Amino acid sequence: MAFDFPLRKIIHVDMDAFYASVEQHDNPELKGKPVAVGGGSKRGVVSAASYEARKYGVRSAMSGYIAKKNCPDLIFVRPRFDRYKEISLQVRNIFFEYTDLVEPLSLDEAYLDVTQNKKGNPSATLIAKEIRQKILDKTGLTASAGISINKFIAKVASDINKPNGQKTINPEEVITFLENLDIRKFYGVGKVTAEKMYKLGIFTGSDLKQKSLEFLDETFGKSGRYYYHVVRGIHTSEVKPHRIPKSVGAERTFSENLSSEIFMLERLENIASELERRLQKSKIAGKTVTLKIKYSDFTLNTRSKTLPYYISNKSLILETAKELLYQAPLKDSVRLLGISLGNLNTEKEQAEEEKKEKDEILVQLRFDF
Incomplete structure (x- = not known):
């Protein structure tokens, strides 16, 4: 099938169970x-779980207590973020041997655009294989990869042959692949949205494709247009080496639950100080303050307020966060508080980039995957 939009050669590289794999590599007694x-x-x-732990249903963001109940033999280790960052930098340097178009999503995954690459290799599939081997040789860790015509499909593909594998979705395979894909596998469709789609009779990409743009817009809001396009293989977002943040935040988990707003004010002041430091370091300001509250039962509540002007200083952030705290009574004791600033002054630049994407000349490239 010929696409009337720019095709690229995109690789999504995802380290396998990264934090846990680092710990198993550095301490051989933990292997297996x-x-x-x-x-x-x-x-x-739980920040991360090894594949051996995942067999017992242990997942990231799960309560340590529940994880231990699921897997009585589970071994907990303290995170060592300096070590993870060290290895992440080694991996990223390997990426840069092939292309400067590298968009990190986190310490353990990134997109690479190898349409034009430093090795002059026309095969994105072979490049991904080389990169994974170099990562293994350099770090002793395995990585998986997805290769396709855009970021969305590459991201989905990287999960197919995990761990220590890769999957290429060639241009002529894209439509069939998406039509047969379980809706839960679509990147951007979470558990709640998947359940909503099930109730609407949407179980696969083919089911999703039957729905009109108007229906999806009305049912899923802004996300509706995204779903309409990606199921047709349309995702024109470029690999951006310097990602523009949509929000900046800071949060704290407490050693003991807090049951009164009075006890939270001091913590909020510390969080606002940290947020101010991050904003000033990045020279960013924003208009929307969001207060994040996680209760002792792990339920999450957010409260937001948009100001008519940009702010970045601690006093205004804290003043707004306090207002949000007292906006409604707490339903339970609190284990975590966070403050984030959105609607940033970087979003104009983001909008200009998105317009550039839409206005770019549509070309058809011949691909050798």
């Missing part, structure tokens, strides 16, 4: 055993 990075107490949270 169920490992969780994080805390195992009632207040602890």
Whole structure:
């Protein structure tokens, strides 16, 4: 099938169970055993789980207490973010051997545009294989990869042959692949949205494709247009080496639950100070202050207020956060508080980039994947 939009050669590289794999690599006694990075107490949270632990249903963001119940032999290790960053930098340097168009999503995954690459290799599939081998040789860790015509499909493809595998979706395979794909596998469709789609009779990409743009807009809001296009293989977002943040935030999890707003004010002041430092370091300001509250039962509540002007200083952030705190009574004791600033002054630049994408000349490239 010929697409009337720019095709690219995109690789999505995702390290396999990164934090847990680092711990198993650095401590051979942990190899082959169920490992969780994080805390195992009632207040602890799993940051990452090894594949051995995942067999027991242990997942990231799960309570350490529940994880231990699911897997009594689970071994908890404290996170070592300096070590993870060190290895992440080594991996990223390998990416740069092939292209400067590298968009990190986190310490353990990134998009690479190798349409034009430093090696002059026309095969994105072979490039991905080389990169994965170099990562293994350099770090002793495995990575998986997805290769296709855009970021969306490459991201979905990288999960197919995990761990330590890769999957290429060639241009002529894209439409059939998306039509047969379980809706839960679509990147951007979470658990709640998937359940909503199920109730509407949408179980696969083919079902989704039957729905009109108007229906999807009305049912899913802004996301409706995204779903309409990606199921048709349309996703024109470029790999951006310097990602423009949509929000900046800071948060704290407390060793003991807080049951009164009075006790939270001091913590909010510390959080606002950290947020101010991050904003000033990045020279960013924003208009929308969001207060994040996580209760002792792990339910999450957010409250937001948009100001008529940009702010970045602690006093105004804290003043607005306090207002949001007292906006409604707390339903339970609180284990985490966070403050973020959105509607940033970087969004004009983001809008200009998106317009450039839409206005670019549509070309048809011949691909050798």
